[in-house]
Structure formats: structure tokens, C-alpha cells
Amino acid sequence: MSTIASLRIGEMGYISEESLDVIPLKLLEMGCLPGAEVRLVQIAPLKDPLYICVNGSHLAIRKETAAKIKILKVNL
Amino acid sequence: MPKNNIKVALIGNPNTGKTSLFNQLTGLTQKVGNYPGVTVDKKQGTSKLSATQNAIITDLPGTYSINPTSIDESIVLKTLLKKDIKESPDVILVVADVENLKRNLLLFSQIKDLEIPTVLAINMVDQMSRKGISIDLTALKEELNTEVVLISARKNTGIEAVKDAIIKCHIAAKATPMCDNKKIDPAYFDQLKAINPNYTLYELWLMVTQKNFPEGISKQEKEQLLSFNKDVSKLRRYQHKETIYRYQEINKVLKKTYLVDKSKATDIRAKLDKIFTHKIFGYFIFLLVLLLIFQAIFDWSSLPMDLIDTTFAQLSDFARSNLPVGVLSDLIVEGIIPGIGGVIIFIPQIAILFLFIAVLEETGYMSRVVFLMDKIMRRFGMNGKSVIPLISGTACAIPAIMATRTISSWKERLITILVVPFTTCSARLPVYAILISLIIPETKIFGFYNLQAFTLLMLYALGFVTAILSAYILQRTLKIKSSSFFVVEMPNYKLPSIKNVLFDVLEKTKAFVLGAGKIILALSVVLWFLASNGPESYKNAEKNTLDKAENEHLGSDELLQKVAAAKLESSYIGIMGKSIEPAIRPLGYDWKIGIALITSFAAREVFVGTLATIYSVGSDDENTTTIKEKMRSEINPVTGEKIFNFPAGMSLLVFYAFAMQCMATLAIVKRETKTWKWPLIQLFGMTGLAYVCSLIVFQILK
Numbered sequence: 001m002s003t004i005a006s007l008r009i010g011e012m013g014y015i016s017e018e019s020l021d022v023i024p025l026k027l028l029e030m031g032c033l034p035g036a037e038v039r040l041v042q043i044a045p046l047k048d049p050l051y052i053c054v055n056g057s058h059l060a061i062r063k064e065t066a067a068k069i070k071i072l073k074v075n076l
Numbered sequence: 077m078p079k080n081n082i083k084v085a086l087i088g089n090p091n092t093g094k095t096s097l098f099n100q101l102t103g104l105t106q107k108v109g110n111y112p113g114v115t116v117d118k119k120q121g122t123s124k125l126s127a128t129q130n131a132i133i134t135d136l137p138g139t140y141s142i143n144p145t146s147i148d149e150s151i152v153l154k155t156l157l158k159k160d161i162k163e164s165p166d167v168i169l170v171v172a173d174v175e176n177l178k179r180n181l182l183l184f185s186q187i188k189d190l191e192i193p194t195v196l197a198i199n200m201v202d203q204m205s206r207k208g209i210s211i212d213l214t215a216l217k218e219e220l221n222t223e224v225v226l227i228s229a230r231k232n233t234g235i236e237a238v239k240d241a242i243i244k245c246h247i248a249a250k251a252t253p254m255c256d257n258k259k260i261d262p263a264y265f266d267q268l269k270a271i272n273p274n275y276t277l278y279e280l281w282l283m284v285t286q287k288n289f290p291e292g293i294s295k296q297e298k299e300q301l302l303s304f305n306k307d308v309s310k311l312r313r314y315q316h317k318e319t320i321y322r323y324q325e326i327n328k329v330l331k332k333t334y335l336v337d338k339s340k341a342t343d344i345r346a347k348l349d350k351i352f353t354h355k356i357f358g359y360f361i362f363l364l365v366l367l368l369i370f371q372a373i374f375d376w377s378s379l380p381m382d383l384i385d386t387t388f389a390q391l392s393d394f395a396r397s398n399l400p401v402g403v404l405s406d407l408i409v410e411g412i413i414p415g416i417g418g419v420i421i422f423i424p425q426i427a428i429l430f431l432f433i434a435v436l437e438e439t440g441y442m443s444r445v446v447f448l449m450d451k452i453m454r455r456f457g458m459n460g461k462s463v464i465p466l467i468s469g470t471a472c473a474i475p476a477i478m479a480t481r482t483i484s485s486w487k488e489r490l491i492t493i494l495v496v497p498f499t500t501c502s503a504r505l506p507v508y509a510i511l512i513s514l515i516i517p518e519t520k521i522f523g524f525y526n527l528q529a530f531t532l533l534m535l536y537a538l539g540f541v542t543a544i545l546s547a548y549i550l551q552r553t554l555k556i557k558s559s560s561f562f563v564v565e566m567p568n569y570k571l572p573s574i575k576n577v578l579f580d581v582l583e584k585t586k587a588f589v590l591g592a593g594k595i596i597l598a599l600s601v602v603l604w605f606l607a608s609n610g611p612e613s614y615k616n617a618e619k620n621t622l623d624k625a626e627n628e629h630l631g632s633d634e635l636l637q638k639v640a641a642a643k644l645e646s647s648y649i650g651i652m653g654k655s656i657e658p659a660i661r662p663l664g665y666d667w668k669i670g671i672a673l674i675t676s677f678a679a680r681e682v683f684v685g686t687l688a689t690i691y692s693v694g695s696d697d698e699n700t701t702t703i704k705e706k707m708r709s710e711i712n713p714v715t716g717e718k719i720f721n722f723p724a725g726m727s728l729l730v731f732y733a734f735a736m737q738c739m740a741t742l743a744i745v746k747r748e749t750k751t752w753k754w755p756l757i758q759l760f761g762m763t764g765l766a767y768v769c770s771l772i773v774f775q776i777l778k
Contacts, residue, residue: 020316024561028319029141031179041346041566045355046451049460051566057179058345058566060447060460065561 002073004052004066007040013071014038015054022068031055038071081122082131082246083164085155087187088171089180090138091440091567093199095576096229097171098135101238108583118151119583125239134165140179142186142282143315145484156190157282158290167246168194169238174201174209174226175568177334181326182319188222188254189278193245195223197238202228208337216333221252230573255325257281260317271300285315348569352444362445366467369432373471373502377424384424388417406608407601415600418679419593422472425502427585429471433464433479434580438572446564456544457551458495459488459562466492466543469499470536473741475588477748486558491550493748494758497741498543498734500536503680507732508535510684514707515725538733599678599739603649607675610647617642649674663731663767664724664774666712676737683732723777727770735766 007013015023017034032038032054041058042051048063086101088094098106102121119135136155137148144150158164168187172180177198188194204210217224223241227234257277258265268284269277272293283289284304293301305311351357392413399405436442442464450460461483468476476496483489500508509532516528610617621642622635644650653671660670672686687707710719736742742755749755 020320021313023316024563025143025312025315025319026140026145026561027563028316029143029182030563030565031182031323033320033323042349042353042447044353044447044451045358048451049447049562049564051349051353051447055178056176058568060443060450060562060564060566062450062562065563 001070004038004040004050004061004069004071005063006067007038007071007073009040009043012037012039012074014074016070016072019068019070024065027059027061027065030059031057032059032069037074082125082129082242083166084123084131084133084242085165085168086133086135086171087152087168087183088138089140089173089176089183091565092138092171092173092176092180093229094135094138094171095579096573097169097197097199097227097235097238098133099575099579100229100232100235102133106579106583108587123239125243129243131167131239131242133169139183141183143286146481148481153282153286153288156187156192157279157286157288165192167242168192169197169242170194171197171199171229174198174204174211175207178323178326178330181329182322184220185254185322185326186278188220188252189276191251191253191276191278193222193249193251195225195238195241195245196220197225197227197234197241199227199229201226201234202231207343208339210335210337212333216329219329219333220254221250253278255318255322257314257318257321260314260321264314268301268304272297281318285311345568349444349566352441353447358444358448362448365436365441369429369467370470372428372432373425377428380424381421384417384421388413388420391417407604410608411601411604412597414685415597415604416593418600418681419589419597421681422502423585423589425471426475426588427581429468430475430581430584431577433468434577435572438570438577440567440569443564443566447566450562454488456547457488457491457554458547459483459485459492460564462488462492465496466499466540469496469501469543472501472503472588473497473499473738474744475584477741477744480748484561487551487554487556488558490556490749490754491547491554493745494550494754495543495547497736497738497758497762498539498546500539500733501680501738503738504535504539504732506681507676507683508532508729510687510704510707511720511725511729511732513704514720515722535729535733538730542734600682603675603678603682606649606652607644607647610643610651614643614646614648617646644671662774663770664721664727664778666719668710669719669728673731673737676732676735678739680732680737723774726777727774730773731766731770733766734762734769736762 001016002013004013004015015032015034015036015038020034023032023034032052036055038052038054040050041053044051044060049060050063050066051058051060052066053059086094086098098119098121101123105123106119106121108119121133121135123131123133125131134155136152139149139152141149142153142156144153155163155165156168170180170184170187172184184194184196198211201211211226213224213226223245225234225237225241227238229235253276255278258269265277265281268280271280274292275283275290279290280301283293283301287302287305289298289301352361392409395405395413396409399408433442436445445463446460448460449463453460453462462480464482465476465479468479473496476499477493480489480492480496483492512528512531516531519527521527521530618639621639649671650667652674653667656670656674657665657667660673665673668687672683675682675686707720708718711717712719736759742759745755745758746752
């Protein structure tokens with residue numbers, strides 16, 4: 001199954017419901033919710049961290065966190 | 077001023093223009109204080125709400141949620157939960173960014189549930205049409221059941237409406253919750269509420285999750301509350317559920333009141349991000365920014381620093397010739413005036429540094445730097461956010477250590493605090509300058525580059541590399557478990573507001589002068605005492621020198637210098653210098669340098685002044701060459717060789733690069749880490765490293 005970490009720049013996905021328990025509370029509070037649409041905006045030059053846009057929030061998170069958050073990929 | 081000022085707490089997410097609103101509301105009435113027991117700055121100001129009503133506004137640290145993840149954020153929780161104390165706010169003013177309203181309303185919903193009258197100010201509404209946003213204000217007021225105001229803090233619109241809303245809200249004293257946690261698990265939350273019905277359900281829930289109790293909670297109630305805390309996984313699950321539930325409620329409200337037409341939105345963010353986070357240009361631009369900062373710190377500040385230097389020298393001369401001769405006058409002329417001067421002299425560099433950091437943060441660029449540097453810094457046990465302290469450290473370690481507060485991982489923050497003092501701070505510069513001019517010839521290398529400048533550059537590199545390497549070692553050796561969770565918001569780019577930047581620079585510089593200044597001033601007075609007092613032999617030093625036959629034919633000036641030197645030698649500090657001489661001789665130093673080493677523990681730059689006193693010349697600018705000449709001609713009586721030769725000079729440079737010689741920094745580290753353990757580790761670790769490296773350098777070069 002794909003995770004946020006497996007997205008390519010510009011790709012989108014929906015955060016899966018089963019990720020609820022692995023998303024840190026702070027990230028949830030910042031809008032990174034199950035069911036939300038997440039887009040990968042940019043990857044840092046050394047492949048980490050990742051710059052995502054979710055629920056209108058633009059956030060940089062580390063790859064290890066992103067790799068835990070499962071998503072359903074949207075095929076454009 | 078009328079009595080019964082309304083107490084208003086200003087709360088909001090970072091990057092919402094909270095500071096702009098605070099500045100507009102309070103202007104120059106702002107004061108910075110401290111919260112009891114913690115070191116977070118407490119900003120307060122007075123605002124005239126109407127002809128008869130004033131408000132005391134407290135600017136709380138920016139946070140995304142009431143549940144804190146850093147010291148700064150925990151202030152918000154503590155201020156809001158302590159309903160019983162006088163400090164608690166009458167009205168809460170929540171600032172939200174119109175573009176991120178959904179996320180901003182999460183914090184609003186939490187605050188609403190504390191059931192304190194709340195005003196919502198939606199900021200940056202001047203951007204609405206450009207972003208394709210429209211808001212139904214009347215409906216939003218109704219849905220949120222509170223006063224809502226649309227403002228643009230930067231353009232100074234809507235500020236009067238905010239003031240009116242605060243008054244209205246205060247009079248109505250209406251406070252209804254937005255969410256009801258009972259919906260998550262009715263039985264569980266009923267049980268919780270039963271513990272003490274005087275508190276709202278959400279307050280009790282916060283006490284459970286954050287283990288933070290107001291004074292009105294009895295011991296028995298506290299235990300009951302703590303029993304809810306036993307099932308950690310359940311607690312965590314409910315916290316997650318609560319957040320989802322809050323967002324559901326917010327979505328319901330926004331569906332009826334908030335509309336975004338994305339086709340109308342124009343965004344320059346994406347274009348700028350492509351450049352600033354580019355894998356080549358991104359680093360290149362960051363490098364240019366760094367070079368600009370260094371250039372500014374050293375170039376722009378030299379004029380005001382020279383000015384301050386000469387002013388204080390003149391002030392000393394003036395006081396000397398106008399005050400009656402005596403101990404008090406000596407204390408003022410030799411202790412207090414140079415002591416204050418020693419603090420003031422750093423203001424230009426520190427203010428320039430703060431100016432740059434404020435601009436970089438205001439524009440949103442700093443978050444991109446954090447994004448670019450996180451992976452690199454993490455290899456060395458630090459964090460993308462450690463870049464800011466490491467840059468600040470080149471001016472002064474004290475503001476740098478305070479800038480680590482934003483790092484939420486304790487281990488990464490601690491490592492950053494521990495290695496920052498290795499970066500070449502401005503206090504090392506005068507020491508480097510005089511030593512380099514003594515031991516490095518003014519030749520050109522590669523035909524064009526000044527060898528002296530190159531040496532200085534190498535010393536900067538040495539400091540930085542040592543900081544990075546010690547971070548790497550600390551990462552391996554420190555056994556601290558702390559989550560490495562990291563999230564940074566990438567805010568929209570915006571032009572910096574001059575008002576915000578200037579207020580920020582003013583406030584931080586003031587904090588530095590008052591904080592570090594006290595310590596430096598106190599120590600210079602202590603040093604003055606030790607240098608101008610001594611046991612029996614000190615009192616005879618003057619007479620003995622004057623009586624010596626060899627001194628008979630000297631001019632009066634030279635004689636006075638000899639007397640001063642003899643006095644210093646027999647003073648307490650002279651005795652201390654002599655007593656450490658055996659330990660520092662292998663490093664190539666004599667007791668006079670020993671004195672300078674001891675006094676340098678107050679602050680490094682004292683080195684030059686101390687040597688100037690020992691070699692009995694004033695430390696005014698005109699005399700720098702003479703200090704240098706005296707130092708150059710100083711002969712070691714044992715070996716007959718010059719004291720400041722190449723090996724000893726190099727050894728001293730290395731010593732000053734590594735040694736922890738700054739009381740003010742140690743005091744700040746103690747304050748930030750809340751234990752003497754870490755400053756002591758720094759003191760002995762860094763100074764030990766300095767000793768060993770200087771020993772090796774001297775013994776090899778000798």
C-alpha cells in the first residue's frame with residue numbers, strides 16, 4: 001500500500017482511515033487527518049524531509065513519519 | 077487610567093499576524109517580562125478600547141493547539157487553565173489567518189470549550205479576493221456563537237472593530253462550548269465531569285491529558301484525574317478522536333460560511349518555492365544570505381563599535397579627571413564604566429544579527445532553510461531548526477541558545493545548546509585580531525589573499541567544524557530517549573513589516589543587554605576588585621618600585637607604568653596568575669597570560685584589556701600598536717625567548733577557539749537546561765579540549 005513517502009512531486013492521495021493511530025497528534029491538529037487530500041509539493045534535495053500540502057496546511061515532515069501514513073493514491 | 081482594565085489574552089497559530097495585531101493594539105506600551113518559573117518572555121501592553129475602557133493585552137506564544145509540544149506552547153495551556161488566579165484572562169482574542177481558517181479554528185474550538193468569552197479576529201482579509209475566498213460574516217458569528225471580526229493588521233483595518241468586539245464580549249460574558257467530548261464516549265466523560273463540576277469538561281480533560289492542575293483542584297480530585305491517565309493507549313485514541321471530531325464540527329460551520337473559488341486564486345508560493353528549495357540554487361541562495369549576514373555583522377558594525385569604544389574611553393578619562401581621587405572613583409573609572417562599555421560594544425553586532433533573523437523569519441524564508449538543512453543537521457544529531465542558533469552563535473552564544481527553544485526534540489535541542497559555544501562569537505574577535513597580528517606575517521598567499529585574513533577564516537572554520545564534530549560525538553554518546561518528531565509549517569512568503577521587525581530587534585536587544593549585561597558588569601567589578609587589591613606585599617609594591625635604584629632615571633610616565641605593573645603582580649589576581657603558571661607553562665604561557673586567561677572567564681574580550689593593564693598601557697585605540705609592541709618585545713626570563721612567538725601564539729589561538737570562557741553563556745545554559753550538569757560539562761569538556769589541543773600545538777611547533 002502506498003504512503004505519503006511513496007508519492008512523487010505533484011501527486012495526490014487521500015489519507016486512509018486506518019492511519020489514524022500512527023499519525024502524531026500534533027500532525028492531526030495541523031490538519032493531517034484521515035480522509036484528507038494530501039499533495040506532495042516538494043522533496044528536499046537530500047530526499048528528506050517532504051513538503052506536503054494537506055487541508056490547506058503547507059507542512060514539512062520527515063520521511064520516517066511520512067512512511068507511516070498510508071494513503072489511497074489518486075490517479076490523475 | 078480607569079480601574080477594571082479588561083484582561084485580554086492574545087492567542088493564535090504562528091504566522092497568522094498575531095504580532096502585527098499586538099503591535100497595532102498596544103503600540104509602544106509593550107513591556108516584556110517573565111512568566112514565573114519559566115524563561116519564556118511575557119509580552120504585555122495596554123490598549124485604549126474606548127474613551128473609558130482600557131485593556132491589558134498579553135501576547136501568548138504562537139501555537140497550533142492547546143496541547144503543547146514545546147516550552148513556549150506550554151505557557152498557553154498554563155495561562156488558560158489557571159482560572160483561579162488573578163492572571164487569568166477575562167476575554168480571549170483568537171487571531172486566525174483567512175487562508176488557513178479551517179486549521180486555525182481547531183485552536184479556536186479548544187479555547188471555546190474552556191468557556192471563557194472569546195473574540196475571533198480573522199486576519200489578512202485584504203488577501204481574500206486574490207485567493208478567491210468569500211466569508212458570510214453574519215452566518216459565521218451565528219454558527220460560532222461569538223464575536224467575529226475581519227481585519228488586516230498590516231493595513232491597520234478592522235482594529236477598532238476588534239476593540240469594540242472585546243468590550244461587547246466582555247459585557248455579554250457569554251461563553252458556550254463548541255464541541256462536546258461526551259459524544260466520543262458518554263460514560264467515560266460523564267465519570268470525568270463528576271470529579272469536579274466547577275470545571276468545564278474540557279478543562280478536566282486537559283488536566284488528565286496534560287497532567288497540569290489548577291490550584292483549586294484538591295489532592296483527592298487530582299488522584300481521581302490521574303487514574304484516567306493509566307490507560308495511555310485509550311487516552312491517546314480519545315485525543316485522536318477528539319481532534320477528528322473537532323474538524324468535523326469546523327467543517328460543518330465552514331460549509332455554510334466559507335467559500336473558496338480556486339480558479340480565482342493566484343499563488344506565487346509555488347514559483348518561489350521552486351527556487352528557494354532547489355537542490356542547487358536553494359543552497360547557493362542560502363550561502364549568499366549567510367555571506368551577507370557575516371558581511372553585515374563585521375562591516376556595518378565596525379563604525380558604531382569604534383564609536384562606542386572611544387566614547388567609553390573618553391567617559392573614563394572624563395570621570396577620572398572630574399571625580400575626587402579615591403576607591404569609589406577607581407571603581408567607577410576602572411570597573412563600572414569599562415564593564416558597561418564591554419556590554420554596549422556588542423549591541424551593534426547583535427542588533428544587526430537580530431535584524432536579519434527577524435527579516436528572514438517574517439518573510440517565511442527561514443522555514444525553507446530549515447527544510448533544506450534538516451537532513452544534513454540530523455546526521456550530526458541536530459535538527460533543521462538548529463541552523464538558526466548556529467548562525468546566531470557567530471554574534472553571541474546567548475541569543476543563540478535561547479533560539480533553540482523551537483526545537484521540540486529534547487536531545488536535538490540539548491546537542492545544539494552544547495555545541496553552539498564552539499562557533500566563533502564576536503567576543504573572540506579582538507583576541508584573534510591581536511594574536512594574529514603578532515604571529516602571522518602580512519604576506520600574501522596564492523599571490524592575492526592576505527595570510528592574516530586567511531588565518532582568521534581558518535579559525536572560523538575550526539570553530540564550526542568542532543561544533544559539528546562534537547555534535548556527532550554527542551549524538552553517539554548521549555543516552556537520551558526523545559521523540560525525533562519534526563513538523564514545520566511552510567508559511568506563505570510575504571514582505572516583512574518594518575514595524576514588526578524593528579519591535580522584534582528592539583525587544584531582543586534589550587533582553588540581551590539586561591540579561592547578559594548584568595553578569596558581564598558584575599564580573600568586571602569583581603575582576604577590578606581582585607586586580608586592585610592584594611595582601612601585604614601589594615601595599616608595598618608602589619614604594620618598593622619607587623625606591624629601586626634602577627628606576628631612578630626613568631621619566632614619570634614610565635615610572636607610573638612600572639608601579640602599575642608591580643601592583644598588578646602582587647594583587648590577588650596576580651597571585652592567582654602565578655599559582656596557575658606551572659599548569660600553563662607547557663602550553664607556552666607565563667603568569668601574565670595566566671591572569672588574562674583567568675579574567676577571560678568573565679568574557680573573552682577581556683583578554684586584550686587585561687594584557688593592556690599588565691603591560692601597563694591604556695587600552696585606547698591609539699595605543700593598540702604599543703600593546704602589540706610591548707607584547708612582541710616581552711621576553712621569557714627563563715628561556716630568554718620571546719613570549720609571543722609563533723608556537724605560543726598558535727597555542728593561544730587554539731585555546732581561545734575551544735575553551736568555554738563565558739560566564740554569561742554558562743548561566744544561560746543552566747537556565748535553559750534547568751541543571752548545572754550541562755554547563756559544567758561544557759566548562760570542563762571545552763576547556764579540557766582547549767588545554768590538550770593547545771599543549772599539542774605548542775609542543776609540536778616549539
